[in-house]
Amino acid sequence: MQIIQVTPSELKEIFNELLDTKLKEFFSSKENQQKTELLSRKETKELLGVSYVTLNNWNRKGILEPNYLGNKVFYNKQQIVNQLTKGN
Template identity: 50%
Template sequence: MLPIMVTAAQTTLLSRKEVMEKLGVCEVTLYNWRKSGYLEAVKVGRKVFYRQEDVLKTLELHGDKNGK
C-alpha cells in the first residue's frame, strides 16, 4: 500500500456527537466550524466524521467550552 493510504487507514474518525461532547459545543457551532474551515470534516457516504487528531489539535489550541 502507498504510505498515504496506510496513514488514512490508521486514522480514527469521530462522529459529530462524539466531537460535540469532547469540545462542549452544539451541533450548529460544529456545523459553522466545518463550513468555515476551522475544523475539517471527512464525509463517508452521506455521514460526516472528524479526524481524532484534528479534534485533539483544536482542544490543545483553544480548549473546550466546558473548561476541561
C-alpha cells in the same frame, strides 16, 4: 562470482548492523501508519462540549475539517487535538 572471506565476528557485526537498520525502518513506518480515529458528529460535539450548530459553523469557517463517508460526517480526532493545542 567473487568469494569474500569474513571472520565470525565480522559476520556478526554485519548482521547486527543490518538488523538495526531494518528494525529502525520497521518502527518508523509503524509510527507513520498510525490508525486514524474518526469521531461521529455526536462524539465530536460531546468531546468539545458544543452544539451541532457550532460544529456546522466551524466547518464553514474551516476550523474543523469534516470527512464524509457516504452521507455521514466524521471528524479526525488527531486534527481536533491539534486544533485544541494550536489555540493554546
